[in-house]
Amino acid sequence: MIKIRVLNPEDKKSFIKRIKFPGEEGNPFDRILRLLENINQIPTFLFFTLIILTAGVFSLFNIENWLLLVLFSLTDSLLVGLLPKLKISFGSYKSQVFLLFILRALFVWFSFPINLIFQIIGSLFVFYGFIKEPSDIKISTIYHNFPNVSSTLNFLHISDIHLEQPGIREIKLIQIVESRKPDFILYTGDFLNLSNIRNQASIENIIGFFNQIHSISPVYYVSGSPAVDVEDTIKIIEKNLNPIRLNNSNILLNLEGNLINIIGITCTHHPHLDMKHLPPLLQEGLLNILLYHSPDLIYELSVEERVDLILSGHTHGGQVRLPIIGAIFTGSLYGRKLQKGLYQIHNTLLYISRGIGLEGLGAPRVRFLCSPEIIEWKNNS
Structure with missing residues (x-):
């Protein structure tokens, strides 16, 4: 059983005066990666x-x-x-x-x-x-009593593929999707490796990869960090993808008579600004699932904003974790408070995926106690 970490709303921070944000070019971590790339x-x-x-x-x-x-x-x-x-x-x-x-x-x-x-x-x-x-993708299966859903429900959450070339993880991921045959798949951003964000072959490969997955089960996605899913590249991807992008928008899915509201907010890594897109997209009386690349939006929610589940990625779970201590570093505005797994604030659940791929540039191409993962969600009913 996956442990739920309960968050305190009073831990919310103000970022109005902050200049550099994670996931943007020029932040301290980004500068280190580019310095290492010179090596x-x-x-x-x-x-x-x-x-x-x-x-x-x-x-x-x-x-x-x-x-x-x-x-x-x-x-x-x-x-x-x-x-x-x-x-x-x-x-x-x-x-x-x-x-x-x-x-x-x-x-x-x-x-x-x-x-x-x-x-x-x-x-x-x-x-x-x-x-x-x-090389070893883990499947984390979560059984949950989803509100306003009376039928069976089975969907996958995937994040942070960071594709360079089609490799062993992509092969395994397709095999997993084929074996599970979910009702739908939700992807929370970061398509390409930082070293390949404008590489034409990588762009074509990620388009082909997602179109192949979409032929098995419908895919709905949001873009990731602006430094990774750069605007010109994401426009090419969106134009050629069969999966549906949710760009500060929502879509209603009808599964056996149950309406599910899938919301996607584009992540700028300014959660206090991105939050303004959410209220008009909520549907009262339906299951509301929100896709947002970074977990940091969780603290912007008020108790009145009834989001049932937020799915995010971005942190990679830290990639390198130590026993007891956990992640050494995460790319969250809240530091090590938001690492991986299941969290709760008010009545909202948040799941932070460990992701699939590796960052790129000079970043360590390593995972330790933090395997790539796909999350399988099933309705307990």
Whole structure:
């Protein structure tokens, strides 16, 4: 059974004076990703020369520690270099190896054989976090008593595919949709990888991918972060997609005589401004399901605004989670308060998906204790 975290409405923050918002170009996280992307542009020979020299500096040119750090950095290069061949991710390995190098350097001065043990454990983590877990899509099934629905109801929530090229996750996702055959599918944004937001092949692939899913079950979607689903690209996608975009609009679905109101609000990452689109779209006496890419809108709801369920993504669950602590970082305005899973405020449920894909640019192409997921919702009746 999935735990529901109850949110306190008094935790709502004001963002009127805030200048930079998550999900926009130029925010601090975005600048870091673009800085790391510069590492990927370094010529290969120069990159490894710098790794070798920097390893010498970190180890104070102690031969044993120096060789240890270089050897395991080369191991990381081989493991991360396998990702395109395994169709897990397709970006450059250099920024990833650099980040792993920094982590490995922290342990190089432990005495032997402790330093060797830490480095071997590090390689096991690299295999698990870069290869095993990003390939393994989990299905989270939630049974819920939906109000104003008397019949069976079965739908899927998918988010944050971040497609580069068709890969192992996309293949598995189609297989899952075919096996489940839901009444409909709701997608909460971020179509492309940040490295591919204007790549013509990626755009064509994501269009073909969603049209294939739509041929199995109807798909309704909202766009994601403005920095990912950039306006010119999302217009091309919308024009060629059979699935229906909800752009500050709603659609009524009739399932066995039960009307369901699906609402989609386009996310600008300014929830206090985006909220104005919601009230006219609500339908009293019907099941109201709201799609909004970021979970941050949840705190803008008043008790009078009767949204039964909000579906969102954006945070990827943090991608890297630690036992007990949870996510190290999320892209939410509320920090680690909104990470993943099921939340409640007033009478509204919020589900934050861990998403499917990986961010792109210089972001870590890793998942740890945070597998990709599809959420299957079923009416308890």
